[in-house]
Amino acid sequence: MDVDQFELERWFAEYEHDADVMLAESGVRSLHADRFDTDPGGLGYVIPTKGAADVRRAIADDHGVTAEQVVCTVGAQEANFLAFQSILSPGDHAVVVTPTYQSLHDVPDSICEVTRVPLDRPEAQGTDGGADWRLDVDAVADAVRPDTELVVLNNPNNPTGRKHDWEAVRALYDVAADADAFLLCDEVYRLLADDPLPSVASLGEHAISTASLSKVYGLAGLRFGWLVGPPDVVDAAERWKDYTTISPSAFGQHVARQVLDGQGHSLRQEALDHVRQNHEITAAWARGHGLEWPDPVGCNVFLRVPDGFAGSREFCRTVVEDAGVVLAPGDCFSAGGESYDDRFRLGFGLPTDELRDGLQRVDGVL
Numbered sequence: 001m002d003v004d005q006f007e008l009e010r011w012f013a014e015y016e017h018d019a020d021v022m023l024a025e026s027g028v029r030s031l032h033a034d035r036f037d038t039d040p041g042g043l044g045y046v047i048p049t050k051g052a053a054d055v056r057r058a059i060a061d062d063h064g065v066t067a068e069q070v071v072c073t074v075g076a077q078e079a080n081f082l083a084f085q086s087i088l089s090p091g092d093h094a095v096v097v098t099p100t101y102q103s104l105h106d107v108p109d110s111i112c113e114v115t116r117v118p119l120d121r122p123e124a125q126g127t128d129g130g131a132d133w134r135l136d137v138d139a140v141a142d143a144v145r146p147d148t149e150l151v152v153l154n155n156p157n158n159p160t161g162r163k164h165d166w167e168a169v170r171a172l173y174d175v176a177a178d179a180d181a182f183l184l185c186d187e188v189y190r191l192l193a194d195d196p197l198p199s200v201a202s203l204g205e206h207a208i209s210t211a212s213l214s215k216v217y218g219l220a221g222l223r224f225g226w227l228v229g230p231p232d233v234v235d236a237a238e239r240w241k242d243y244t245t246i247s248p249s250a251f252g253q254h255v256a257r258q259v260l261d262g263q264g265h266s267l268r269q270e271a272l273d274h275v276r277q278n279h280e281i282t283a284a285w286a287r288g289h290g291l292e293w294p295d296p297v298g299c300n301v302f303l304r305v306p307d308g309f310a311g312s313r314e315f316c317r318t319v320v321e322d323a324g325v326v327l328a329p330g331d332c333f334s335a336g337g338e339s340y341d342d343r344f345r346l347g348f349g350l351p352t353d354e355l356r357d358g359l360q361r362v363d364g365v366l
């Protein structure tokens with residue numbers, strides 16, 4: 001397997017440790033462990049290794065499927081990896097909607113040929129706000145070939161914060177199903193929408209959803225996620241998982257059970273209230289600097305690099321070196337001839353006092 005380095009992770013590795021404010025985290029601020037019972041009892045492997053029946057049932061209920069269609073994983077990262085390994089082989093073809101989280105195109109790219117279909121850039125629509133990053137279902141249909149096995153979407157999208165509507169998602173599913181391919185939708189940000197869409201997994205036997213507790217609940221360190229899909233794909237994913245992590249973590253599953261069974265509703269509401277407040281603060285800040293605000297879903301926004309900087313890496317490097325604030329360069333999302341070097345991703349899910357501090361520091365640079 002020959003896979004490109006994960007640009008954003010390498011950027012974080014370079015700067016995250018020494019910086020004062022992390023304004024590039026893609027999820028909601030972390031919850032403290034004392035919000036949960038943290039004693040799972042025995043620390044053996046989780047049995048069955050695809051996750052306990054009650055936990056899989058809770059996930060299945062939320063996705064409109066049966067528990068047999070769920071395999072629990074170590075984060076959505078593993079869920080996506082297992083899906084790609086289970087479905088794709090050398091000689092196959094995949095279509096990936098971009099820009100997106102790097103592993104969603106680079107892991108498929110390490111296995112087979114990939115066609116990237118970009119979201120319509122806002123400037124092409126005559127708006128510069130990013131409000132548009134529209135999903136062009138026809139362009140995906142044009143990219144699909146007889147050997148296409150998989151179409152990949154991330155909705156709501158990282159890095160743009162764009163939430164594609166249900167009509168577009170259903171149309172994309174039909175494109176995949178008509179080609180006898182799967183639609184995989186990474187839904188790690190789904191429940192950060194005030195009015196979340198149903199899970200793609202509910203659409204039928206060509207649909208796969210991946211997600212986790214990381215982003216919405218502020219529980220990234222639990223490393224608890226899942227893949228939901230047709231039984232054949234779930235079985236293949238389980239066989240691959242024997243070689244990756246064997247089972248989810250016992251701590252992760254213990255806390256996941258508390259979120260999925262009871263506390264989830266109030267924790268999600270808490271997260272939504274927090275994000276709403278930070279959204280207002282960040283929108284006012286961006287507009288104050290003449291940066292168009294696209295009204296993203298979730299807590300990521302993909303803004304234009306301010307005038308006076310050669311590109312996103314120069315801007316973000318200046319901000320971290322002069323002000324101790326980590327932003328994510330849009331260039332980390334560039335791939336296959338598409339450049340996002342004119343953008344940077346700002347994550348506003350962090351604690352509100354840290355957000356205010358971080359924005360004020362960036363003010364100094366601007």
Ligand SMILES: Cc1ncc(COP(=O)(O)O)c(C=O)c1O
Binds near residue numbers: 075078154224225
């Ligand atoms: C779209 C997307 N998928 C997956 C992940 C990884 O999530 P997890 O922590 O659940 O592995 C991320 C993290 O940023 C992401 O943005």
